[in-house]
Every structure is written in structure tokens, then in C-alpha cells.
Amino acid sequence: MKSWSPYKNHRLFVGTVFGVFVGLTLLIAVQPAAQIQANNAPLPTAEALTAEQQAGLRVFIGEGCVACHTQQVRNIDMDKAWGGRPGIPADYAWRQRLDVWRATPSTLGSERTGPDLTEVGERQPSDLWHLLHLYQPRSVVAASIMPAFPWLFEDSVAGTPAGLALNIPAAWRARGSQATIVPTRRAQQLVAYLMSLKQAELPTGSEPAFLALSPPKAEPAAALGTPGVALLPDGAALYTTHCQACHQANGEGLKGAFPPLKGSPVVNDKDATLMVNIILQGYNPRPEYGVMLPFADKLTDAEIAAIVSHERSAWGNTGAPVTADFVKQLRALVQPVAAL
Template sequence: MELFNNHKKLFLSALSLFIILTLIMAIMPALYNQEYNAILPNAAPPSDDAIKGKEVYIANGCVACHTQQVRNVDMDNVWGDRPSIAADYAANKRADLWRNTATLMGTERTGPDLTNIGKRQPSLMWHLLHLYQPRATVQKSIMPAYPWLFEEKKSIGKNDIEIILPDNFNNRTKRKIVATKEALQLVAYLQSLKQTELPDGSPTNSFLYKKIENKKPKELVDTSMPDGESLYANNCMSCHQANGEGLKGAFPPLKNSPVVLGDNLELFVTIIMQGYDPRPEYATMNAVGTDNNLTAEEVTAIINHERTSWGNNAKKVTIEQVKDIIEKLKLIPKK
């Protein structure tokens, strides 16, 4: 009880506990993630105008209606070339000491996702007109106009950029509509939003549940077993890559993996069927086998493909071995 009667000891004890918990729960994980999440090698750094434009984006509440995350489901393939990965956000920094606006992933998609808007709409004039009067570019748009990002002038200056309005939106004052510095910075930020291609010639990540046809000649396909290469492409390649090397800060490599090459087949099958919550430097893996209703034969084909590809040279497993493990785990997929 002496602790509660001595205000100095009580305060110092509470402060010490707060500092220890902050180190364990916040600072150490953040440093660990920073070390193991690398920027994609060919990612272009944003310009000064784009960085300032991000502040304009925040100030005008754009994140309330727009997301910047392409989910790994097929319905999101209109917003990006591939699903977003952790490495896409590794270059984002805090706005300042007090504001943590590093990523603007958003939670509501009232308007289109902007992950790849710099590629979908690269035109400066389109963006400026859309900001001044969205209905002039998209007839049924519900986006509010941002006229305060523009000025009305009697004459155009040397460095001014005029917005040419369609006839049905022409203003009555007959003055010139000119973009402010903030409007140009905001557009520079929007134009900088482009998905970076994966390095080393790796193919683009595919979206979940999107089937890839087997293009092998029929005479080369072993009809006694499912095609492990095709199954890997449909279920695993979007994360672990066609070369099996994964991506640092995003997905672990299968090439030279101790799990893939090891003798613990039960662990291997369990990861495929139940998913895996790995070390903090990698994203959580979903239950691919269960979610996609993979049979024991299909799981066996995937395992054997991974154990014999990219320089891996491990002994193949049998369907009976895998089936026994799935039955033991009571995870036989529903047909």
C-alpha cells in the first residue's frame, strides 16, 4: 500500500510502465517494419509539387471519398494493374512530427480508387476541369466542385493556366478561370499516383479467383495428376511471384525455403490449407486451400511444383501423404 500513499513512487511507476509499453507495442514494431519493408527498386520519388499536393489533398478531405488500395479480388482490377502490396507504401513518410498521414489508403470508395489515376488520367487539363466542375467531365458525378482552388481574372498572365469550360458550364462573368498554385500541386500529386511495375521482369500479380488457362501442349501434360504449374499460377503466384522469390517486405520466398524443402510436410500442408501469420516483415497469408476448395490432389501438385522449381530439388510427395494430413486436420475441402 506504500506505493499508493507515495505520489512520487506512484507517478514514476506509472510513467515507467507507460514508457516500457510504448517501446514494446509501438516503437520497436515500427522500427522492425521499417527495416523489413523495402521500396520497390524502380519506384520514382515524388516531386516537390506532388509532396505539397498531398497536403492539399488532405486539407480538402479527398480521403473521405477516395481509397488508394487495390484489393486482391477480381472486381478491383479496374483500379490497378495488380493488387496493392506493402512495398507500395514503404516510401510514404509522416507529414510532420504531429501528423501521421503517411498513407491515404482510405476506408470508403464513394468515388473511384486513385491508386493508378496517374496512368488512367494523365491529362493536366482533365484534372483541372474535373476539380473546378466535375460534371463537366463526368456527367453523373456526385463529387463536389472545388472553385476555391481557382481564380477569376480579366486577362491571362504569362504563367497562368486557363481552364476552358464547355459551353453549358460557361460562367456568366465572362472572366478567365485560372488554376491556383494549390490546384496545380494537387494535380501533380494525382498524376504521381501510379503503380510501380514489379522488379526483375516479374509478371504482374494476378487477382484472386481469376483463373489462368493451362497453355501447355496436351502431349506434355501429365493427365494422372493436376497441373501444379497452372495451380500455382492461379493460387500462389500473385504473392510469391513466378520466380518463387517473393518480394521483400511483402511476400516470403519459396525458393530455398526451409518450409518448402524441409521434411515437415504437415506444416507445409497446414500453411496451404489454413493460411499463415508469419514474421512481421511479411503479409498474412489467407487459407488458400480452404478458400479455393483445393483437393488433396491439387495440394499435392502445388507442393511438388514448389519443391522442384526455381532450383529447388526436394523429393516429391504422394497424394496419400497429403490426404492423410488433410484428414487428420479435418480440413477436407467442400466440393
């Protein structure tokens, strides 16, 4: 008689172990990875890497550059030198597997022995500077501790474009050497990748040009059955002016950058306190999205109430409208905190 005890049936034991392994893999690794991939996408302004830049990325990884250089701008003051804004998931959503055998390259890094490279293509837009820096870092940055990469260069040969020849200072040449130094194909690819490192621009949320010519009038909205709501300005026009650039006209936001308002549990909550407080104070506790700046000093109580009421009734949302008095009460509570 076959035993159903895993301690007496080795096939059952191995099968149980394998089943638990597969289940945990799906739960801990596959499902979160699929969710992250579904919830992120490159910014509309992001430019895909060319074939030359993709090859340079492989050189960047192969030469171990990630060991000393990060590509992540944190939301702290000391990182402002490395980029115009903190990094967000959308900045890295374009990354794909190198091929069937090699995983998606991670260039975020964990050490910052050298400067962050998030916007090095913006800070230093000269390809010749980058080539000199790779050949001998101290020829352009005296205090650099970066190792030289001479194997990425060679003596000039017939047919090499003259524009690629490097003007190497005599102090960094072999004694008596008059050879013309030119970059190899791999060096050119690496520099092409470095030159591509520029942060994609985020929507600013500022007033669109077509609205600046004819600003929305503060006309009363249609009565929504709540006292005080009928006296609010046009929430749809205010949303277009102040919110649409980030959260989009359809309320679906931008994956990996700005959260959707359509179907949002915060927007549809019976209590609109959290939603109003976010608009008043800004919001930055969710690493999967960019930072939302506060609007307490930019919008009146009536304007905030109009925007909130519009968002809570648009795109299939079912939240109740709010009044200017409701916003005024919350503003009185958050102002002392903001003053600190």
C-alpha cells in the same frame, strides 16, 4: 522512514504509472511500428514522388480528399476496376513523415463515396481533364456528386502560360462571364500528385527472355542421398525460370511483396508438406505479402520436387530434398479440393 507503498508515496505511485505507460508504449506501438518498417520497402519498379507531387499530396490531404476517396485495392472481384492487382504493403512503404510535427499521411481511406484513386493516373492520364474535374466535376461527369473546388482556380493574369487556360463550358460559367480561368499553383500540384497514382509493376515470374532463347534442359541433378532425387530435373534452372522473379536470385524475396525463402521456417521444416501444398495450391493468407498463384497446372511432380529440393538446400537452408512420388501423393489430396 520512507514508505515503499505506492499508496503512501506519491512519487513512487507516479513513477510506477509512468513506467507502465512507457513500457506499454514501447511494446504496443513502437516495437510493432519498427518491425513493420524493417519488413517493408518500395518495389524496385516504384518511382519516388517528385517535389511537385509531394506538394500535391499535401494539398490532397489538406482539401480532405481522403474523406471520400480510398487508395486501396482489395483482393475481391468488385475492386478489379480500380487496379491491376490487390494492394500490398510495399505499395505504401515509401511514405514518410511530412515533417517533424506532422505524421505520415494515410491516404488508404475508409470510405469510398467516390471511386478509388489507386490507378487514377493510369485510368485518366489527361491533366486538363483533372483540372476541369476539380473546377466543376459535373462538367465532365454528369452524375458526379463531388463538390467543386473553385478556390483552387483564379482568373487569368499576365504571365500565366496559355496552355493552362481551361475551356469551361458556358453552362458552368457565371452568367455573362468571359474570364479566362487558370489553375493556381496548388491545383497544379494536386493534379501532378493524382497523375502519379499508378501501381508499380510486380515481377511476373514468367520466363526471362534470356531463358526463352535457350530453355533449361531437364538434366538429372546430382544425387542427394535420397532415392528418386537423382532423377529429378535441374531444380536451380527451374527456380530461375519460375520463381526467381519474385523470390529473387538470393532467395531473400522483396520486402512487402514476396516473402524470403532463405532461412524460412516453412522451407526448412522437416516435413515439406506445407511447402509443396503452397506451390500446388497457391497462398494468400498473409496480408503482408502479395498473392502466390498455384503451380499445380503449370509444373509436373518432378519439376516441383526439383524446385523444392533446390530451395531447401540453397542459401544456407538445411531442409531435406523431396521426391516426385512425395509431390504426387500430395497432388492427389489437393486436386479434389481445387476442383470444388
